[in-house]
Amino acid sequence: MKEGNWIPMDKSLVAALPKTRPYTLIEAAFSYQLDLNNGTVKAFREYERVWGWSFKKVMNFISFEAVTLF
Numbered sequence: 670m671k672e673g674n675w676i677p678m679d680k681s682l683v684a685a686l687p688k689t690r691p692y693t694l695i696e697a698a699f700s701y702q703l704d705l706n707n708g709t710v711k712a713f714r715e716y717e718r719v720w721g722w723s724f725k726k727v728m729n730f731i732s733f734e735a736v737t738l739f
Contacts, residue, residue, distance in 0.1 A: 678699065680703060680706075682699065683699075683700075683703060686699070686700060690719060690721065691721030691722060692719075692720040692722070694730075696720075697716075697720050697722070697730060698734070698735060700716075700719070700720070701716070701731065702729075708728060713727050713728055713731065718732070
């Protein structure tokens with residue numbers, strides 16, 4: 670990754686993720702990055718449930734993330 674394209678974030682922020690509303694794009698990105706870091710990536714249907722998004726939105730988001738991360 671090029672220098673300057675990332676910022677460190679405290680993993681304890683996971684406690685601030687919403688439980689009663691859909692995730693924002695930033696919240697989903699944090700959640701997904703945390704799962705990647707922990708080696709606990711979930712199925713699309715699980716992210717659909719957790720993030721409160723449609724299956725298609727989850728699929729598009731994760732496909733975009735995979736392209737931009739690597």
